[in-house]
Amino acid sequence: MTPFPFAAIVGQDEMKTAMILTAIDPKIGGVLVFGDRGTGKSTAVRALAALLPPIEAVKGCPVNSARFEDCPDWAQVTEAEIVTRPTPVVDLPLGVTEDRVTGALDIERALTRGEKAFEAGLLARANRGYLYIDEVNLLEDHIVDLLLDVAQSGENVVEREGMSIRHAARFVLVGSGNPEEGELRPQLLDRFGLSVEVTSPKEIDTRVEVIRRRDAYENDYDSFMAEWQPQDAALRARILAARAALAGVRSSNVVLHDCASVCVALGSDGLRGELTLLRTARALAAFEGAPEVTRAHIRAGAPMALRHRLRRDPLDEAGTGARVARQLAEVLP
Amino acid sequence: MTPFDEASGQPGRPAPEADPWAQVSLALTLLAVDPHGLRGLWLRGRAGPVRDRVLAGLGALHPRKLHPFTSDEALMGGMDLSATLATGEMHRHAGLLDHAGCLMLTMAERCPPGLAVRLGQALDNAARPSLIALDEAAEEGEGLPNALADRLGLFLDIDGFAWSDSTDIALNPGLIASAQVRLRQIAPGDALARLTRVAAELAIPSMRAPLLALACARAHAAWRGGSAIEEQDLQVAVALVMAHKALAFPENAPEPDDTPPPEPPQDQPDQDRDRDQSALDIPDEMLIEAARTALPPGLLAQLQAARAARQAASANSGAGAKRKSMRRGRPMPSRAGKPGSGARVDVIATLRQAAPWQKMRRAMMPGRVADRLLLMPSDIRIKRYQEQTDRVLIFVVDASGSAALARLAEAKGAVELMLAEAYSSRDHVALVTFRGHRAELSLPPTRSLVQTKRRLAGLPGGGATPLAHALEVALATAEQARRHGMTPTLAMLTDGRGNIALDGSANRAQATLDATRLAKIIAAKAIPALVIDTSLRPKPQLAELSAQMGATMIALPRADARSLSSTLSAALGG
Numbered sequence: 001m002t003p004f005p006f007a008a009i010v011g012q013d014e015m016k017t018a019m020i021l022t023a024i025d026p027k028i029g030g031v032l033v034f035g036d037r038g039t040g041k042s043t044a045v046r047a048l049a050a051l052l053p054p055i056e057a058v059k060g061c062p063v064n065s066a067r068f069e070d071c072p073d074w075a076q077v078t079e080a081e082i083v084t085r086p087t088p089v090v091d092l093p094l095g096v097t098e099d100r101v102t103g104a105l106d107i108e109r110a111l112t113r114g115e116k117a118f119e120a121g122l123l124a125r126a127n128r129g130y131l132y133i134d135e136v137n138l139l140e141d142h143i144v145d146l147l148l149d150v151a152q153s154g155e156n157v158v159e160r161e162g163m164s165i166r167h168a169a170r171f172v173l174v175g176s177g178n179p180e181e182g183e184l185r186p187q188l189l190d191r192f193g194l195s196v197e198v199t200s201p202k203e204i205d206t207r208v209e210v211i212r213r214r215d216a217y218e219n220d221y222d223s224f225m226a227e228w229q230p231q232d233a234a235l236r237a238r239i240l241a242a243r244a245a246l247a248g249v250r251s252s253n254v255v256l257h258d259c260a261s262v263c264v265a266l267g268s269d270g271l272r273g274e275l276t277l278l279r280t281a282r283a284l285a286a287f288e289g290a291p292e293v294t295r296a297h298i299r300a301g302a303p304m305a306l307r308h309r310l311r312r313d314p315l316d317e318a319g320t321g322a323r324v325a326r327q328l329a330e331v332l333p
Numbered sequence: 334m335t336p337f338d339e340a341s342g343q344p345g346r347p348a349p350e351a352d353p354w355a356q357v358s359l360a361l362t363l364l365a366v367d368p369h370g371l372r373g374l375w376l377r378g379r380a381g382p383v384r385d386r387v388l389a390g391l392g393a394l395h396p397r398k399l400h401p402f403t404s405d406e407a408l409m410g411g412m413d414l415s416a417t418l419a420t421g422e423m424h425r426h427a428g429l430l431d432h433a434g435c436l437m438l439t440m441a442e443r444c445p446p447g448l449a450v451r452l453g454q455a456l457d458n459a460a461r462p463s464l465i466a467l468d469e470a471a472e473e474g475e476g477l478p479n480a481l482a483d484r485l486g487l488f489l490d491i492d493g494f495a496w497s498d499s500t501d502i503a504l505n506p507g508l509i510a511s512a513q514v515r516l517r518q519i520a521p522g523d524a525l526a527r528l529t530r531v532a533a534e535l536a537i538p539s540m541r542a543p544l545l546a547l548a549c550a551r552a553h554a555a556w557r558g559g560s561a562i563e564e565q566d567l568q569v570a571v572a573l574v575m576a577h578k579a580l581a582f583p584e585n586a587p588e589p590d591d592t593p594p595p596e597p598p599q600d601q602p603d604q605d606r607d608r609d610q611s612a613l614d615i616p617d618e619m620l621i622e623a624a625r626t627a628l629p630p631g632l633l634a635q636l637q638a639a640r641a642a643r644q645a646a647s648a649n650s651g652a653g654a655k656r657k658s659m660r661r662g663r664p665m666p667s668r669a670g671k672p673g674s675g676a677r678v679d680v681i682a683t684l685r686q687a688a689p690w691q692k693m694r695r696a697m698m699p700g701r702v703a704d705r706l707l708l709m710p711s712d713i714r715i716k717r718y719q720e721q722t723d724r725v726l727i728f729v730v731d732a733s734g735s736a737a738l739a740r741l742a743e744a745k746g747a748v749e750l751m752l753a754e755a756y757s758s759r760d761h762v763a764l765v766t767f768r769g770h771r772a773e774l775s776l777p778p779t780r781s782l783v784q785t786k787r788r789l790a791g792l793p794g795g796g797a798t799p800l801a802h803a804l805e806v807a808l809a810t811a812e813q814a815r816r817h818g819m820t821p822t823l824a825m826l827t828d829g830r831g832n833i834a835l836d837g838s839a840n841r842a843q844a845t846l847d848a849t850r851l852a853k854i855i856a857a858k859a860i861p862a863l864v865i866d867t868s869l870r871p872k873p874q875l876a877e878l879s880a881q882m883g884a885t886m887i888a889l890p891r892a893d894a895r896s897l898s899s900t901l902s903a904a905l906g907g
Binding site: 094110208211214218 | 446521529538688691
């Protein structure tokens with residue numbers, strides 16, 4: 001069964017935008033979706049998988065290499081044939097073992113043929129795609145550390161059982177969670193390019209529409225998909241167009257200055273915030289078909305690019321989203 | 334006569350008040366009619382003959398059992414070791430999730446977050462019809478993990494039933510099959526909008542609730558033999574699916590005692606109104622009322638407490654002591670060793686160790702059977718685990734009149750600051766407050782800033798000083814934390830002028846005796862404690878009490894939030 005159509009998700013515009021932007025420019029670096037249960041977080045991630053444009057990769061390559069010469073030696077890929085495959089979206093389940101994440105000795109080959117071969121893990125499968133962690137705030141520390149290492153270097157290194165294996169592992173992290181059930185370590189928080197907060201819709205009519213579409217998806221699947229799949233296809237085409245346009249989107253010195261001013265005013269740590277904000281604004285401009293980044297794009301991108309990078313102030317009653325909005329109003333009138 | 338009438342043995346729908354047990358068998362029937370739409374059943378109640386009757390009824394769904402410590406391999410399948418070794422080819426065995434049938438999770442209240450998330454994802458998946466969660470929560474603060482509670486449609490609480498109230502349940506496969514045929518033809522109609530509205534009025538944030546309730550109403554309509562959803566279907570859906578999820582009942586809704594029970598619509602047979610008209614005539618308040626009457630008194634508060642405690646406790650590892658263990662905790666790399674004395678062999682690691690040497694060993698030992706794995710003692714690997722005990726700081730804060738109100742604000746500030754620090758060291762914080770006649774656990778162990786701020790903001794001050802009860806609550810909290818594998822520490826902020834005894838009487842002498850007795854128990858249980866004297870002129874009584882508690886005592890006549898916080902950190906080595 002095809003996942004729920006992305007275009008049919010009611011409301012939750014910030015979450016949808018954030019996901020689309022990472023599809024346009026994966027360098028933005030992932031999305032963190034935090035909010036109440038039953039607000040469509042998981043639905044949106046599954047829907048994203050169906051929306052993403054396919055990738056071209058070497059046939060049989062366990063790490064989805066784009067070119068034959070990029071295939072790792074241990075994979076023993078012999079053919080250079082290129083195939084199209086869906087953008088990988090890999091689930092990283094809670095309580096997963098380190099072996100399954102990084103890969104380990106291939107037991108089957110070891111037992112049956114006495115060979116010391118490497119069996120690729122989840123990080124290999126996620127290369128050039130998405131790694132999705134549901135309830136990311138409950139993830140075990142040692143797996144968090146491992147992910148941080150790999151996300152930092154873009155490479156997975158396995159040194160154990162007499163093996164020394166390395167392969168490319170560049171992926172977009174998507175995490176979801178409920179903040180009332182524990183918070184995220186600042187190090188991991190910072191790894192996500194964008195962060196969005198989802199809540200249940202307040203309007204009854206909106207809620208009814210959510211239920212209506214979900215019910216139609218489950219009980220009247222064929223006609224529901226017939227209605228929405230063309231809209232998903234249109235959105236996919238727009239993402240592809242934006243990808244092509246991305247390199248040509250101009251950003252003036254004024255824009256760079258604006259990005260820096262917002263980050264300084266908010267006291268966000270390091271340069272990661274600034275860079276993410278610029279990339280987000282640029283992807284937004286590309287998505288809208290605008291030739292250059294404007295202040296409006298920065299204003300629209302700042303909450304999702306910066307809200308999780310603010311210093312934590314436990315005595316501040318307003319949420320971090322409100323703080324970003326306040327500073328934006330002052331710095332970019 | 335409709336199938337429903339046959340099943341219930343009397344004309345019309347039996348009112349839930351008249352025969353609560355009928356609700357139980359109805360719920361099982363509806364689950365059988367639409368296991369996928371309803372996703373499953375949360376069955377709350379202790380093991381016993383009454384639950385056995387329910388489980389016997391569920392037997393018709395042929396559930397496969399799993400328990401909270403079911404391994405990933407059992408859940409998702411894995412290598413079939415004997416077949417693989419015997420044939421020299423990889424053989425897998427199927428996992429529980431590979432079977433498309435119904436699953437039954439025993440001891441669901443102990444289900445760890447990882448398993449809950451996996452099962453939740455499986456339930457979101459179209460291939461998995463349903464899960465029955467057996468929740469035996471006995472202690473306050475226990476309950477089903479939120480990831481599952483949110484997804485399971487039906488809820489039953491059978492603790493209130495005596496054996497004599499219950500009867501054997503036999504599902505009728507023929508009638509269920511014919512209901513399943515009708516199921517997909519039933520349009521949501523205006524039921525969809527009404528259930529969504531009622532969910533919003535009951536303050537249920539999750540959008541899954543109205544969807545599950547719609548599935549329940551649809552299943553009930555199909556079971557009854559109807560072709561459209563009617564009022565009675567909605568009432569059943571609200572009672573079985575939504576009531577227990579309610580966070581609040583609208584205040585303008587009538588109290589159950591104020592109004593006569595609503596007349597069931599089928600008791601007014603001769604009214605030929607069209608359905609739109611009847612929908613307008615029956616306001617949402619009646620559905621809210623159905624939700625209210627579906628719950629035994631006190632159950633909702635209990636469920637909410639469990640939900641809050643689950644939220645607070647579900648955050649994983651903290652800055653507690655680490656200890657290596659052979660049996661539990663998070664897995665660490667295996668090491669060479671001998672099995673026995675509680676250690677378990679890590680089969681996979683052992684095979685990994687042995688595998689690369691097979692060719693060489695075969696060459697060296699030509700007499701051995703060729704298709705057998707050649708294992709040496711040095712290949713054997715032992716499993717090791719690391720247990721992490723979370724630290725929980727239990728603040729016991731005097732909010733009585735004698736502790737000035739400003740002092741309470743400082744204590745609130747100190748707890749918030751400590752929590753901000755605990756955030757980086759991954760500690761939990763709990764808050765016990767006392768004033769008037771009782772102490773209460775205002776905040777179960779948590780690391781959530783969001784929750785702490787909410788609870789602290791609403792904390793009032795003033796009244797007498799029930800110091801003894803405060804110690805009792807603190808002790809209970811510490812012991813429960815220990816049972817959950819956490820390391821508790823008490824931090825008590827008071828001026829020590831206890832004047833309310835444990836029984837609630839204003840007897841100062843008895844109050845002192847009670848407090849002393851509890852202090853000694855705390856010392857005997859070796860719960861580390863810190864007492865901060867917040868009075869302007871320290872008195873010897875508190876020093877004595879803290880000595881009996883084996884606590885460190887610090888006098889802070891003019892403490893402010895920041896100095897309190899740094900003193901606490903220093904004293905607790907945090």
